[in-house]
Amino acid sequence: MVLPRSNRTVLESIFNAADRLEHIAVSFAFDAQTFFDRLIETDFKALKTLALTSSFNDPSQSLLVNAAEAVKKMHALKILEIWNFEAGQADVFRYGRLDRHQGCIAWQSTKHRKISPDVERSWKDLLSRGQSGLDVNRSSFPTEIESLQDLLSHLKLGERILRNFTRG
Numbered sequence: 001m002v003l004p005r006s007n008r009t010v011l012e013s014i015f016n017a018a019d020r021l022e023h024i025a026v027s028f029a030f031d032a033q034t035f036f037d038r039l040i041e042t043d044f045k046a047l048k049t050l051a052l053t054s055s056f057n058d059p060s061q062s063l064l065v066n067a068a069e070a071v072k073k074m075h076a077l078k079i080l081e082i083w084n085f086e087a088g089q090a091d092v093f094r095y096g097r098l099d100r101h102q103g104c105i106a107w108q109s110t111k112h113r114k115i116s117p118d119v120e121r122s123w124k125d126l127l128s129r130g131q132s133g134l135d136v137n138r139s140s141f142p143t144e145i146e147s148l149q150d151l152l153s154h155l156k157l158g159e160r161i162l163r164n165f166t167r168g
Contacts, residue, residue, distance in 0.1 A: 007029040007030050010026060010029045010030065011029075011030060011034070011035070011038060014026070014035075015038060015042055018042045018043065018044050018047075019043075019044075019045060019046070020046060021044060021046060021047055022046050022047060022048045022049075022076075023047070023048060023049045023050075023160060024047065024049070024050050024051070024052075025049070025050075025051040025157060025160040025161045026051070026052055026053075027051070027052075027053050027161055028053055031052075031053070031054050031055060032052035032053065032054035032063060032067070032082045033054060033063050033066065035052055035070075036063070036066040036067055036069075036070045037066070039070045039073060042073065043073045043074075043075075044073060044074045044077075045074075045075055045076065046076055047074045047076060047077055048076050048077060048078050048079075049077070049078060049079045049080075049157055049160065050074070050077060050079070050080045050081070051080075051081045051082075051083070051155070051157040051160060051161055052081075052082050052083075053082070053083055053084060054082050054083075054084055055084060055086075056082075056084050056091050056093075056113075061115075061116050061118070061119045063082070064082075064093060064115075064119045064122070064123075065118055065119055065122045067080065067082065067093075067095070068095075068119070068122035068123045068125070068126050069122065071095065071126055072126060077095075077097060078096065078097055079094070079095070079096050079097075079156055079157060080094065080095040080096075081093070081094050081095075081155055081156060081157050083151070083155060085145065085148050085151045088110070088144070088145060088146055089110050089111060089145075090109065090110050090141065090145040090150075090151045090154075091107070091108070091109045091110070091111070091113065092106075092107070092108045092109070092151070092154060092155060093105070093106070093107050094106045094107075094108070094156060095123065096156075097127075100127070101127055101133060102127070102133045102134075103123070103126070103127050103133075103134055103135075104134065104135035104136070104137065105119075105120070105123045105134065105135075105136055105137070106136075106137040106138070106139070107137070107138050107139075108138075108139050108140070108141055108154060109138075109139075109140065109141070110140065110141055110144075110145055112140075113138065114138060115136055115138055120134070120136055123136075141154060
């Protein structure tokens with residue numbers, strides 16, 4: 001997926017309302033990396049769910065390391081999904097917090113993606129300063145992903161994303 005240049009208006013609106021937002025689902029307006037880069041000086045104290053799109057072009061997976069760092073400022077976050085769909089290729093990176101000490105990360109893909117040790121370590125450090133249980137899963141999609149509609153059924157936050165697509 002080729003994402004457009006950052007939509008500054010959408011970003012500004014999100015960051016101006018950061019202290020009261022509980023759910024954010026933004027698709028194709030900007031790359032998730034842009035969001036996490038802007039997060040340096042902002043806390044999202046009430047945010048429970050976050051769904052963003054990304055091109056996943058970085059083989060070092062720095063986006064996922066930056067995401068783990070950013071989630072430290074999202075104390076109420078339960079689910080983060082960063083996803084991509086382009087020409088039958090799909091990726092979903094998901095973080096779920098079960099409690100202060102337990103969480104999971106998963107990467108589901110049509111490609112043979114791996115979660116690097118740096119990414120895994122970053123997410124382990126997030127949970128109660130490393131004293132945690134982190135499940136790490138990597139899998140392929142059970143069916144072919146031929147359309148955006150096919151992918152949405154695999155997203156935990158798919159209903160929020162679909163609602164935003166159909167209204168926008």
